[in-house]
Each structure stands twice: as C-alpha cells, then as structure tokens.
Amino acid sequence: MVDIEKNGEFVKVEQKFxxxxxxxxxxxxxxxxxxxxxxxxLKRDAEQLGIPYRDxxxxxxxxxxxEGWKETFLNKFKELLExxxxxxxxxxxxxxxxxxxxxxxxxIGTGDPKNMPVARAELLRSIYRRYFTKVGKIFGxxxxxxxxxxxxxxxxxxxxxxxxxxxRCSAFCPYGIDTADIVxxxxxxxxxxxxxxxxxxISIAACARTGNHLGLLPGGVAGALQSVAEDVYDITGIxxxxxxxxxxADILFVTPSxxxxxxxxxxxxMGYLMLFHELEERYGFSYTWSTYASEGGNFGTFASYELAQxxxxxxxxxxxxxxxxxxxxxxxxxxWRDKHQFMxxxxxxxxxxxxxxxxxxxxxxxxAAEAKIVHIAEFVADLIEHKKINLDKSRNDHWKVxxxxxxxxxxxxxxxxEPRYVIKNVCNYFYEMPEHSIREKTYCCGSGGGLLxxxxxxxRMRGGMPRAMALKHVHKRYxxxxxxxxxxxxxxxxxxxxxxxxxxxxVGGMMELVGNALIMSDEEQERELDLRGNPLKKxxx
Amino acid sequence: xxxxxxxxFIADVLPYIAGIIFIVGTINRIINWAKSPVPLKIPxxxxxxxxxxxxxxxxxxRLDSPYTMCETIGRMIVEVFLFxxxxxxxxxxxxxQKGVDTRWLWLFALLFHYSMLIIVLRHLRFFxxxxxxxxxxxxxxxxxxxxxxxxxxxGILALVALFWLWAxxxxxxRERNISYPADHLILALVAxxxxxxxxxxxxxxxxxxxxxxVALGIVSFHPVSAAVVNQxxxxxFLHLSLVCITIAYLPFSKVMHFAGVFFSxxxxxxxxxxAHVHINPWNPPxxxxxxxxxxxxxxxxxxEIAENGYKVKPEV
Numbered sequence: 001m002v003d004i005e006k007n008g009e010f011v012k013v014e015q016k017f018x019x020x021x022x023x024x025x026x027x028x029x030x031x032x033x034x035x036x037x038x039x040x041x042l043k044r045d046a047e048q049l050g051i052p053y054r055d056x057x058x059x060x061x062x063x064x065x066x067e068g069w070k071e072t073f074l075n076k077f078k079e080l081l082e083x084x085x086x087x088x089x090x091x092x093x094x095x096x097x098x099x100x101x102x103x104x105x106x107x108i109g110t111g112d113p114k115n116m117p118v119a120r121a122e123l124l125r126s127i128y129r130r131y132f133t134k135v136g137k138i139f140g141x142x143x144x145x146x147x148x149x150x151x152x153x154x155x156x157x158x159x160x161x162x163x164x165x166x167x168r169c170s171a172f173c174p175y176g177i178d179t180a181d182i183v184x185x186x187x188x189x190x191x192x193x194x195x196x197x198x199x200x201x202i203s204i205a206a207c208a209r210t211g212n213h214l215g216l217l218p219g220g221v222a223g224a225l226q227s228v229a230e231d232v233y234d235i236t237g238i239x240x241x242x243x244x245x246x247x248x249a250d251i252l253f254v255t256p257s258x259x260x261x262x263x264x265x266x267x268x269x270m271g272y273l274m275l276f277h278e279l280e281e282r283y284g285f286s287y288t289w290s291t292y293a294s295e296g297g298n299f300g301t302f303a304s305y306e307l308a309q310x311x312x313x314x315x316x317x318x319x320x321x322x323x324x325x326x327x328x329x330x331x332x333x334x335x336w337r338d339k340h341q342f343m344x345x346x347x348x349x350x351x352x353x354x355x356x357x358x359x360x361x362x363x364x365x366x367x368a369a370e371a372k373i374v375h376i377a378e379f380v381a382d383l384i385e386h387k388k389i390n391l392d393k394s395r396n397d398h399w400k401v402x403x404x405x406x407x408x409x410x411x412x413x414x415x416x417x418e419p420r421y422v423i424k425n426v427c428n429y430f431y432e433m434p435e436h437s438i439r440e441k442t443y444c445c446g447s448g449g450g451l452l453x454x455x456x457x458x459x460r461m462r463g464g465m466p467r468a469m470a471l472k473h474v475h476k477r478y479x480x481x482x483x484x485x486x487x488x489x490x491x492x493x494x495x496x497x498x499x500x501x502x503x504x505x506x507v508g509g510m511m512e513l514v515g516n517a518l519i520m521s522d523e524e525q526e527r528e529l530d531l532r533g534n535p536l537k538k539x540x541x
Numbered sequence: 542x543x544x545x546x547x548x549x550f551i552a553d554v555l556p557y558i559a560g561i562i563f564i565v566g567t568i569n570r571i572i573n574w575a576k577s578p579v580p581l582k583i584p585x586x587x588x589x590x591x592x593x594x595x596x597x598x599x600x601x602x603r604l605d606s607p608y609t610m611c612e613t614i615g616r617m618i619v620e621v622f623l624f625x626x627x628x629x630x631x632x633x634x635x636x637x638q639k640g641v642d643t644r645w646l647w648l649f650a651l652l653f654h655y656s657m658l659i660i661v662l663r664h665l666r667f668f669x670x671x672x673x674x675x676x677x678x679x680x681x682x683x684x685x686x687x688x689x690x691x692x693x694x695x696g697i698l699a700l701v702a703l704f705w706l707w708a709x710x711x712x713x714x715r716e717r718n719i720s721y722p723a724d725h726l727i728l729a730l731v732a733x734x735x736x737x738x739x740x741x742x743x744x745x746x747x748x749x750x751x752x753x754x755v756a757l758g759i760v761s762f763h764p765v766s767a768a769v770v771n772q773x774x775x776x777x778f779l780h781l782s783l784v785c786i787t788i789a790y791l792p793f794s795k796v797m798h799f800a801g802v803f804f805s806x807x808x809x810x811x812x813x814x815x816a817h818v819h820i821n822p823w824n825p826p827x828x829x830x831x832x833x834x835x836x837x838x839x840x841x842x843x844x845e846i847a848e849n850g851y852k853v854k855p856e857v
Contacts, residue, residue: 002635002636004635004638013635015635017714017715017717017718018718019717019718020718020719020720020721020722022718023718023719081577082577083577083578083580083823084577084578084579084580085574085575085577085578085579085804085806086579086581086583086805086806086807088573088574088577089574089801089804089805089806092570092574092795092797092801093795093797093798093801093802093805094795094798095724095795095796095798096719096720096721096724096795097627097646097650098646098709098713098715098716098719099626099627099630099646101715101716101719102631102632102633102715103631103633108633108635113715113718113719116715116718116719118719119718119719122719133793134793135793142722142723143721143722143723144721144722144723167585170585170807171585171587171626171629172626172627172629172630172631173626174620174624174626174627174650174802175798175801175802175805175808176585176620176626176802176805176806176807176808177805177807178583178585178807181583208829208830209830210839211835217839217842218839218842218843218846219839219842219845219846222842222845222846222853223853225853226853226854226855226856229853229854229855230855230856230857232855233855233857239854239855239857240855241852241853241854242852242853242854243851243852244846244851244852244853245843245846245847245851246851246852247851288851291839291843291846292832292835305580305825306825306828309824309825309827310827310828310829311829313827313829314829317831317832318832321832339815340814340815341581341582341583341814342581344814344815344818344819345580345581345582345818345819345820345821345824346821346824347827348818349818363593365592365593366591366816367590367591367592367608367813367815367816368815368816369815369816369817370815370816370817370818371814371815371816371818372815373815378592378593381593381595381596382593385593385595410586411585411586411587412583412585412586413586413590413812414586414587414588414589414590414602414606414812415590415592416588416589416590417589417596417597418592418593418596421596434639434640436631436639436640436641436642437640440585440586440587440588440605440629441629441631441640465638466633466638466640469638469639470639473639
C-alpha cells in the first residue's frame with residue numbers, strides 16, 4: 001500500500017496480488033465499487049442505434065440478459081475473429097511477459113491486478129481459449145480457459161469500461177499487442193447483447209442525429225459560434241464574420257463540438273476564429289464551418305466499427321456537398337486516431353477533393369495526400385515557418401507552459417514536434433514534463449475512451465494520477481502554471497483532475513496561445529487582456 | 542530388450558511425429574492469420590511522423606514511426622532482432638510516483654533468445670556431413686577452450702537467463718499473478734532440455750558418432766538399427782524425447798509469438814495513413830442520415846443560416 005500525497009491529504013493505492021486462478025475468477029456486482037462502474041445505456045439511444053435494450057441495473061444480481069445472449073455473444077466473437085487479423089493475432093501471441101503491466105495508468109492508480117493490460121486482454125482470451133481453441137476445450141482452467149457465464153459478462157462490463165484506449169501498453173509490448181483494439185472488440189461483443197455504458201452512447205446517438213456529440217441543432221451551432229465571435233470582439237475589438245455551411249469555400253473546418261461549447265475549449269475556438277480572420281484579411285483565406293459535419297471527434301471509435309463509420313462519414317459527404325478542396329481538423333485526441341487511421345478507410349474520400357495545399361504558403365501536405373485532412377498544428381507550424389503571421393510571444397509571458405502529448409495524436413499519429421514547434425514560437429516559457437511521461441510514453445488524462453462520465457469519477461482521478469504527478473514535478477520545479485494540450489477530452493478532464501490533486505495549473509489548448517500571441521492587422525488598440533480576460537503581464541509592470 | 546524398442550521409437554519415429562505436428566500446426570496457424578483480413582492500418586507510432594520538411598525526424602523516429610516500406614522493414618528488424626519495444630521498458634515506482642528505465646527484462650530476454658538460437662545452430666552440425674564452415678565457426682566461437690570438452694558459453698547463458706525469467710515469474714508478485722500453468726510448463730520443458738543437454742555434454746557423455754548417425758538417419762530417412770541406439774546412453778534419449786515433445790507442443794503454445802510478431806499490424810504497417818489510404822476488404826456501406834434527410838429534419842434553422850448569407854456575425 002502506498003500513500004500519495006496531495007497537499008497534506010493522502011490517497012491510498014492498495015496493490016493487490018492474487019494468483020492465476022483469481023485472474024480467471026470473475027468479479028461480480030458484489031465487488032463493483034462506486035466510482036468505478038458505469039450506468040447502462042438509455043432506452044432512447046439504444047432504440048435509435050438499433051442496440052437491444054432492456055431495463056437493468058449493474059448493482060442487481062440479475063442483469064436480465066436477453067434470451068440466447070450466450071450464443072449471440074459467441075457468434076459476435078467468431079465474426080470479429082474472422083474479420084480482424086489483428087484481433088485473432090492478439091488473442092494468440094501474448095506470452096504474459098508483464099512488460100505492459102505497470103504501463104497502464106489505471107493499474108498504477110488503482111492497484112487492481114485486473115487493470116493490468118495483460119489481464120484486461122485475458123478477460124477475452126480466456127473465453128477465446130475455451131470456445132475457439134482445442135487446448136482450451138480439453139484442459140480448461142489449466143490452459144487458462146473459462147466458461148462464458150453471466151458473471152463473466154459482468155466482469156467484462158466492469159473492466160472493459162476501465163480502459164481509455166490510450167495504447168500506452170501497446171508501445172511497450174514486444175509484439176505490439178494493442179489493448180485498445182481488444183477492448184474495442186470486447187465492447188462490440190457487449191453491444192451485441194445490449195450491455196453497454198450510457199455516457200458515450202448518448203453522444204453517439206446525438207451525433208448520428210444532429211451532427212455533433214452535444215446534440216446541438218444547426219441554430220445552436222450558429223449561435224454558439226456567434227457567442228465565440230462576440231468574445232473575440234470583447235478582447236480585440238474586431239467583428240469577425242464566421243462562415244457556416246458556405247458552398248464554394250476552399251477549406252472545410254471540423255473540430256470537436258466541445259470547442260464551441262465548453263471551457264477551456266472556448267478560448268481555443270476564439271483562437272481559431274482569430275487566426276482564420278487574420279488569414280482572410282491578409283491572404284483572402286476562404287473556409288467554412290458546417291452544421292451537418294459539426295463534430296470532429298468520434299465517440300463511435302469507443303464502441304464499434306459500424307458506429308465509428310456512422311459518425312465519420314458525414315465529414316466527407318459534407319466536404320463533397322460544399323465543394324471544398326480539403327479539410328482542416330482542429331485540436332482533438334481520439335478524433336485524430338479516427339481521422340488519421342480510420343476515417344478514409346471507413347469512408348472512401350470523395351473524388352472532388354483536391355490536393356491539400358496551403359493556400360497561403362503553397363506547401364503541399366504530402367502526408368495527407370489521399371485522406372485530404374490536415375491537422376491544425378501542421379497548418380499553423382507551416383504558417384509560422386514561412387513567417388506568414390505576426391506573433392508577439394510576450395503576450396503569453398504570464399504563462400509558464402508545459403505540453404501534454406494526448407494519447408491518440410501521439411501514439412496513433414506521431415504528432416510530437418508540430419505542436420511543440422508552434423508553442424515554442426508563441427510563448428517564451430516552455431518546459432517539458434519528465435521523460436517517462438511525454439511523447440510516446442505519455443500518460444492518459446484518465447478520462448478518454450468513453451470514460452468521461454461522472455459516475456466513474458474515482459477511477460478517473462486515480463487513472464490521471466501519473467499525469468498529475470508528472471505535472472506536479474514541473475509545477476514545483478519551474479512554476480509551470482499552464483498545461484497545453486491538443487485534445488478536447490483532456491481539456492474537459494484535466495481541470496477536475498488538477499483540482500482533485502490540488503495543482504493550481506490552468507488547462508488550455510495550443511490555439512489559445514496562438515490567439516494570444518497573434519498580432520491582427522485590423523486590431524486598432526494595443527491588446528490588454530488575454531483570451532480569458534486576464535491582464536497581460538507587460539501591462540502589469 | 543523392451544528398452545531397445547523404446548530407444549528405437551525415440552530415435553526413428555518420435556522425431557517424425559513431432560516434426561509433422563510442428564510443421565502442419567505452424568503452417569496452419571500462419572495460414573489462419575494470413576488469410577484473415579486487416580481492416581485498418583493501426584501502427585503504434587512511437588516517433589515523429591513524416592510531415593513538414595522543417596520538422597526534424599531522427600533515425601529513431603524513422604524506425605519507431607516508419608513512413609516508407611524500407612523504414613517499416615527496418616522497424617521490424619529492430620523489433621525482431623533487438624527487441625526494440627522491450628528496450629523501452631520502464632518500471633513505475635509508486636512511492637516516488639515516477640517511471641524509471643528498466644532493461645533487465647530486455648537484457649535477459651535477449652540473452653535467452655540468442656543463446657537458444659546459437660544452440661540450435663550448433664546442433665545443426667549433427668545433421669550435416671561434412672559440417673559447413675559457418676557452423677564450425679559458430680561452434681569454435683561459442684566453445685570456451687580452457688576446458689575439455691570446450692565449455693559452451695551459450696549452454697550456460699541460456700540456462701541462467703531462463704532461470705532469471707522463471708524466477709521473475711515466481712518471485713515478483715505482479716508476474717506471478719499473470720503466470721498460467723502453461724507459462725511454467727514451457728519454461729520447465731526448455732529447462733529440462735537445457736539441463737539434460739548440459740549433463741550429457743559434461744557428465745554423462747555419449748557416443749557422438751552414434752548420435753550423429755541417428756541425426757543423419759532422421760534427415761535422410763534412413764532409420765538407424767538397434768546396434769546403433771544401443772551404443773548411446775539413456776540421457777540422449779531423454780534429451781531427444783523432451784525436444785520432440787516440446788517441438789510438437791509449440792504450435793499450440795504461446796511460443797507461436799515467433800511467427801506472430803511478423804503479422805502484428807501495430808508494427809508491420811507504415812505510418813502513412815493519410816498519404817496512402819488503407820482499403821478494408823469488408824468495409825460495410827454507410828448507414829445513417831444523409832444531408833438531404835438532415836435538411837428535412839432541421840429545415841427552418843438551416844434556411845435561416847442560408848438567409849443570413851451562410852455566416853454569423855457577433856451582435857455588438
């Protein structure tokens with residue numbers, strides 16, 4: 001047992017060590033701890049998405065599983081094995097070397113042995129061995145196989161939703177076993193019997209219906225963008241016209257809907273509007289927002305292939321309808337796992353799109369040649385390199401900044417240097433967190449992969465512990481007071497996490513810092529406030 | 542008398558049974574993996590992607606986040622021969638709340654696998670007549686000539702590394718937690734093979750000419766006679782039958798990772814997703830609302846946006 005300090009208080013992490021037999025013995029509703037299990041899916045979302053629905057409570061002994069659930073589950077298992085080489089392979093080749101064990105932030109924070117990535121995968125592997133391998137059929141438990149019972153379903157529900165699909169373990173695995181992929185398949189199987197969580201399905205259903213996770217209708221999106229523009233006016237005195245659903249624009253801009261709805265995402269959205277306005281004034285940049293494709297993120301990637309495809313499809317369809325040349329994507333984590341690795345495979349890009357060439361610098365984004373979607377950090381880094389925008393770094397002098405590599409842009413895309421390049425060009429004080437917690441070894445915020453639900457708060461706070469402790473290190477050492485991240489879930493999760501761990505550090509995005517530093521050509525007075533309304537440091541002196 | 546039949550069975554029959562099970566089993570596994578489709582390109586990107594010309598990519602980035610075919614092959618080579626991912630290993634110290642580099646697992650895994658490789662190569666000299674030059678060189682390099690017979694370093698190293706790996710599974714509580722009987726079984730089998738092999742070489746010596754005759758007999762399909770097997774001590778047959786049992790067990794065990802690692806899509810695919818779109822052979826059609834349906838649903842609000850000239854202005 002280890003006590004972890006937070007300003008005089010302590011959080012206990014009790015590490016439990018059991019035996020291989022306990023690994024195969026399912027935990028049930030009796031062992032479910034509050035703060036660790038999710039609420040079940042809502043009726044309206046299940047009905048909209050065609051998921052079998054029943055009224056059940058995870059804490060009741062009877063989960064009222066639908067008739068023939070075992071067969072449905074195993075058939076889905078078989079289908080997924082046949083359709084996914086990686087899944088079949090990951091079921092077969094694990095040697096249980098334990099390299100992944102203490103790489104999972106949930107394992108570190110909870111000490112629960114079943115939160116080791118290897119144990120999480122064994123939840124499904126044990127069923128795989130029993131029903132799909134001869135050795136498992138014959139030797140049973142001795143070969144690490146187990147029967148599929150109702151209790152096993154309960155355990156799957158409990159632990160498959162304690163993984164944020166961050167893929168940190170996959171970076172350390174000698175065979176590259178991707179726990180995120182295994183968990184994704186497992187959740188897909190659970191979905192076939194309607195035993196899924198509430199949180200992400202609310203957003204999936206909303207996005208399938210309205211085009212964004214928040215369920216904002218077109219007027220709501222327009223109204224939100226108008227409010228962002230009003231806030232920009234308050235700071236800069238510039239009236240920005242925001243193009244929306246505009247046909248014939250050069251570029252379609254998509255970003256997570258949280259960017260125009262939540263704080264601190266809001267300041268990032270102000271940054272987007274300011275940058276695009278400046279480019280429009282100086283270079284005739286033409287872009288548009290969309291209401292039909294008003295969501296960059298994709299909670300479908302937490303659930304199943306089909307749901308992921310359902311949500312990402314709209315972006316290409318909208319790009320084709322509006323006749324844009326290519327797509328620019330905002331700051332988001334899992335969005336970029338989807339946009340970089342999934343979207344173009346799930347939805348063939350329309351032929352009407354053109355080569356992604358920056359209209360300002362003429363740079364051809366060769367790495368986005370076929371998918372035609374460029375990350376905002378790539379776009380802005382290119383502008384800065386070609387000196388196309390004027391920046392005043394000193395406007396960020398009140399921030400001592402560190403950068404949190406979000407899981408998916410890091411391990412699912414390889415976007416490490418572009419945001420750092422931008423940040424170093426827009427602020428004077430930049431410090432890296434310890435080496436074991438950045439770049440490909442970065443820790444999750446603890447709330448990704450569908451875990452941003454309030455009912456799993458303790459899990460989230462514990463899972464975020466390694467990140468919080470790494471931040472505490474630079475906070476104490478360099479006085480870091482601003483954590484910059486390029487993920488919408490990070491921005492939503494970190495303020496709560498840092499409050500819990502008693503870290504007085506603000507959370508924001510890269511584009512907020514760019515917005516602060518950006519010298520706008522039609523700005524008449526000297527800027528006095530940053531985008532949050534804080535006085536700028538030079539004015540204080 | 543019956544012992545001779547047992548010896549003949551082990552020398553003349555068992556290797557074929559084991560060999561057939563191994564070959565058929567392994568090919569089966571590989572075909573099973575190879576014929577299943579790869580729906581998505583999912584490399585784990587542990588280094589900087591290729592993007593803009595002024596964003597620097599080091600050679601490590603190229604290997605950890607490959608963009609071209611050559612870089613991807615490079616990544617696989619480094620992964621398979623140098624255990625790149627294990628080299629990255631850290632250990633999280635809860636009391637200090639930080640991760641610290643730990644490369645013991647990498648070191649002993651590397652020692653074990655390379656020692657086993659050299660041991661297998663050394664054994665090939667029994668199956669070839671005359672012995673090819675490179676096998677003699679390996680033999681000479683491995684043998685420590687200060688002792689008679691020359692002490693094979695790998696024979697000892699493999700055993701040491703194996704016991705280190707095994708001790709880790711028994712003594713470290715976390716690893717004990719995740720070790721199935723199957724994990725101990727394979728370690729026990731390999732340990733038994735190594736121990737009988739070492740005992741045979743240094744303590745219970747056997748007639749190597751007769752052993753070579755058995756080995757050549759196996760590969761040339763000429764079963765040896767009772768006269769030959771009677772010249773060889775029992776420990777050889779113990780060693781050989783353990784080897785055969787292990788070889789036959791491999792296709793059903795986790796040892797298949799030796800073949801599986803080549804198929805792992807998080808390692809063997811380039812990180813060029815947006816430049817070259819991957820095709821999923823079973824990609825289903827889109828089921829969801831189209832723009833037209835969306836327009837019908839929210840006609841009023843969308844028309845209002847259109848009336849305002851497809852733009853929103855701040856009210857100031």
